[in-house]
Amino acid sequence: MQLKDVGKTAQQIKDLTNKYMIETYKRFDFVCEKAEGHYLYADNGDRYLDFYGGVAVNNAGNCHPKVVAAVQEQVAQLMHTFNYPYTIPQALLAERVCTALGYDKIFYQNSGTESNEAMIKLARKYGIDNFGPNKYHILTGKGSFHGRTYGSLAATGQVGNVLQKNFGPMLEGFTYCEYGNLADYEKNITKDTIAILIEPIQAEGGVIVPTKEFIQGLAGLCKKHGLLLLSDEIQTGWCRTGKVMGYEHYDVKPDIISMAKGIGGGMPIGAICTTNELAKTFGLGEHGTTYGGNVVCCAAAYAQVGVLLEENFAAKAQEVGDYFMGILAKMPRVKEVRGKGLLVGVQLDADIGAAVKEAGIKRKLLTTSIGTSIIRMVPPLTVTKAECDEAAAILTEAIKSV
Numbered sequence: 577m578q579l580k581d582v583g584k585t586a587q588q589i590k591d592l593t594n595k596y597m598i599e600t601y602k603r604f605d606f607v608c609e610k611a612e613g614h615y616l617y618a619d620n621g622d623r624y625l626d627f628y629g630g631v632a633v634n635n636a637g638n639c640h641p642k643v644v645a646a647v648q649e650q651v652a653q654l655m656h657t658f659n660y661p662y663t664i665p666q667a668l669l670a671e672r673v674c675t676a677l678g679y680d681k682i683f684y685q686n687s688g689t690e691s692n693e694a695m696i697k698l699a700r701k702y703g704i705d706n707f708g709p710n711k712y713h714i715l716t717g718k719g720s721f722h723g724r725t726y727g728s729l730a731a732t733g734q735v736g737n738v739l740q741k742n743f744g745p746m747l748e749g750f751t752y753c754e755y756g757n758l759a760d761y762e763k764n765i766t767k768d769t770i771a772i773l774i775e776p777i778q779a780e781g782g783v784i785v786p787t788k789e790f791i792q793g794l795a796g797l798c799k800k801h802g803l804l805l806l807s808d809e810i811q812t813g814w815c816r817t818g819k820v821m822g823y824e825h826y827d828v829k830p831d832i833i834s835m836a837k838g839i840g841g842g843m844p845i846g847a848i849c850t851t852n853e854l855a856k857t858f859g860l861g862e863h864g865t866t867y868g869g870n871v872v873c874c875a876a877a878y879a880q881v882g883v884l885l886e887e888n889f890a891a892k893a894q895e896v897g898d899y900f901m902g903i904l905a906k907m908p909r910v911k912e913v914r915g916k917g918l919l920v921g922v923q924l925d926a927d928i929g930a931a932v933k934e935a936g937i938k939r940k941l942l943t944t945s946i947g948t949s950i951i952r953m954v955p956p957l958t959v960t961k962a963e964c965d966e967a968a969a970i971l972t973e974a975i976k977s978v
């Protein structure tokens with residue numbers, strides 16, 4: 577839809593939004609009509625450099641032509657079936673993902689949080705089925721973010737934060753451990769523990785990169801105590817960090833992984849992948865979803881994953897990300913630059929994150945701010961070193977202006 581098609585002004589669209597929508601987001605102050613590659617276009621033709629990528633979603637660029645063609649073709653053919661008939665996009669995507677990642681089975685969901693729900697449910701049921709009714713407890717990291725539905729929210733290690741505050745009791749069965757402190761994890765393992773849930777990089781929690789020793793140590797604890805290693809790859813997956821999946825940086829192989837965001841190229845799809853043995857945990861009717869595995873989303877994801885793998889976007893993210901982090905570190909008021917590939921956090925020296933983000937938007941650069949003093953950038957992986965130079969120059973001006 578474009579303003580000219582609906583006969584409205586940009587201000588009228590903003591007014592309608594503010595009047596009728598429950599607003600939980602701080603909006604960028606423009607109406608976005610179109611996006612292409614790593615640019616967003618406002619109704620008045622202004623072009624914005626996209627360094628937030630729909631929050632780590634548009635990994636192959638906004639509206640990649642192959643993804644657009646796949647959606648257009650599929651949507652005109654078959655839009656929704658539920659999971660009763662066999663469908664071509666589901667089967668082809670399943671083969672492509674499982675083969676690429678070395679897992680046996682996939683289960684489709686609609687979003688990141690739902691994929692984590694599936695992963696948590698699978699781990700809990702596996703524990704209870706095999707070891708008794710109390711074997712469902714999961715260790716997760718303090719500072720983690722796993723989503724906003726009750727299971728994933730409870731797994732999120734940010735107790736008392738706005739995410740959880742005044743939403744009533746959380747799902748029980750999670751213990752929050754100090755991320756990076758192996759001894760704290762080991763101390764919290766009990767006879768009722770079934771799994772350890774990690775984020776290969778804590779993204780929303782401030783772009784916190786764990787050490788290889790720590791993640792390998794957790795994998796070692798899983799082996800020693802017979803626990804499952806669960807990896808939330810929703811933000812780190814699909815080439816974002818310079819590897820296809822984030823866990824690859826640590827030479828570990830999780831038992832179950834969850835994914836969403838980058839797999840769909842902008843269409844809402846998530847999934848879990850696991851082994852044949854664990855997959856048997858879900859029998860007929862024991863888990864399900866109306867839209868999970870939607871054929872249009874699967875067709876989009878099939879195209880998106882194909883592009884990301886064929887064009888080796890992991891290597892691109894690694895090379896461009898290393899360069900970008902190098903130049904960001906030279907900006908004023910920067911305490912630290914953290915990240916891997918093109919999942920990048922700039923820790924500023926004061927609580928100026930939101931102001932710097934706003935000053936960047938005025939200069940046509942889109943980023944996100946997390947916490948009070950971090951600028952997080954997760955651009956499409958199509959960005960070049962030249963665009964990183966441009967983004968860093970704009971950010972430098974933005975920092976100086978606040």
Ligand SMILES: Cc1ncc(COP(=O)(O)O)c(C=O)c1O
Nearest residue numbers: 687688689721722723810811836
């Ligand atoms: C690591 C991680 N897990 C889970 C989620 C939730 O995904 P969704 O917003 O698709 O439910 C996010 C979203 O930012 C995320 O970064």
